[in-house]
Amino acid sequence: MSTTSRRALTSAFVLLFSLGCCFSLLADEPKPKPENTISLQLAEPVPAQKFAHPPKFWIADVVDRSGNPQPMLVLKARGGIFLDRQPMVILREALEQSLKASGLLAADANGADLTVRLYIFHFGLAEGSQLDYFGKVEFSAMVKNPKSGQSLEVKAAGTSIASGAMLKKNLQKNVQGNMEESLKDAIRNFLRSQQLKDAVAALQQGSDVTPAAAPPQ
Amino acid sequence: MRIFSGIALAALLVISSPALAKDKNAQFKTVEAKHFTQAEGVELSPAFADYFYAELRNELKKEKMAEDVIGEGEAVEDADAPKSAVIVGTITEYKKGSVVKSALIGFTAGWQSMKMDADVLRRSDKQKLCTLHIHTKMDPRWNEKLMAKAAAREVVKGMRNELKTQPQ
Numbered sequence: 001m002s003t004t005s006r007r008a009l010t011s012a013f014v015l016l017f018s019l020g021c022c023f024s025l026l027a028d029e030p031k032p033k034p035e036n037t038i039s040l041q042l043a044e045p046v047p048a049q050k051f052a053h054p055p056k057f058w059i060a061d062v063v064d065r066s067g068n069p070q071p072m073l074v075l076k077a078r079g080g081i082f083l084d085r086q087p088m089v090i091l092r093e094a095l096e097q098s099l100k101a102s103g104l105l106a107a108d109a110n111g112a113d114l115t116v117r118l119y120i121f122h123f124g125l126a127e128g129s130q131l132d133y134f135g136k137v138e139f140s141a142m143v144k145n146p147k148s149g150q151s152l153e154v155k156a157a158g159t160s161i162a163s164g165a166m167l168k169k170n171l172q173k174n175v176q177g178n179m180e181e182s183l184k185d186a187i188r189n190f191l192r193s194q195q196l197k198d199a200v201a202a203l204q205q206g207s208d209v210t211p212a213a214a215p216p217q
Numbered sequence: 218m219r220i221f222s223g224i225a226l227a228a229l230l231v232i233s234s235p236a237l238a239k240d241k242n243a244q245f246k247t248v249e250a251k252h253f254t255q256a257e258g259v260e261l262s263p264a265f266a267d268y269f270y271a272e273l274r275n276e277l278k279k280e281k282m283a284e285d286v287i288g289e290g291e292a293v294e295d296a297d298a299p300k301s302a303v304i305v306g307t308i309t310e311y312k313k314g315s316v317v318k319s320a321l322i323g324f325t326a327g328w329q330s331m332k333m334d335a336d337v338l339r340r341s342d343k344q345k346l347c348t349l350h351i352h353t354k355m356d357p358r359w360n361e362k363l364m365a366k367a368a369a370r371e372v373v374k375g376m377r378n379e380l381k382t383q384p385q
Contacts, residue, residue, distance in 0.1 A: 128268065130362070131363070134271060134362075136267065159271035161271055188288060189289070192288075193291055
């Protein structure tokens, strides 16, 4: 065999090997299918804290600041587990559901006393002990009084730990339960936080005071 | 057969009654666990504090220390404040350990260790109900999150033991 043909043979082997690697990597990348997709929703709305003067909230916008390139992929291992909707949609729906149940949701933006802009920092599983799954939902809310233009930040976080499982079906069930628990915990942490109570009091006072303090036209 | 069934039922009732009584006798109305701070020189990953906080809350729920285990920064009704507790703490020391020492010497030599101080405060007046000094040791090959799990269990166990001796 000549040197040229030997070289050609080696190159062909290298090419085949690299192609094989690429294909195996592509095969490992999980794809969303109905059987590996979970739907997150609150089992029941989270009751909000009692305010001295209950305001009407309106969720103006939800922004994903997590920097996650695949926000719907919850777990990459074992064929992957995907969310059926974007975390922004899930969070918005869950919060609206709880606000509505507590009678704190405005019918539209114009009827709202306070508008809320949500920034998601984490939605999904975080690094756990490898024996269990650590679910974490973390977001920040900018609560704004549209009349005075004043706004204050309220932070919220929810965590949950669920055990691992051998069977894929059980694993999916555990991850779903874990994520729902951490979502509920985060919403509860927001709706019952002292920060929100103080922010609402300050913003309501701001709207009462601003017209009186404004210079006469 | 009937006698045997009767004995089995009686035994089941005797076994389950303390468990039922434990559910009703939660020591606090609410308990809030704060994120533990890390003293200078403690080199733990940033995710550790989050994971330990979650584990501590998990253990508090499991042990039924309170009727409600609330999240950090949640508001509590004024009426419930005297019967509510807050757990604050600091991780004072963390030693990574040595895999070589652990493998060659054995007998817990070279194990990673973590020390933490925790205070259980009454929410209404911030009075210290108990102080805990926790020291956890573990094989250096194990994940630090497992250390968090063990430490959280120790905190809750210590809290239960300390508070048992105090008048309510």
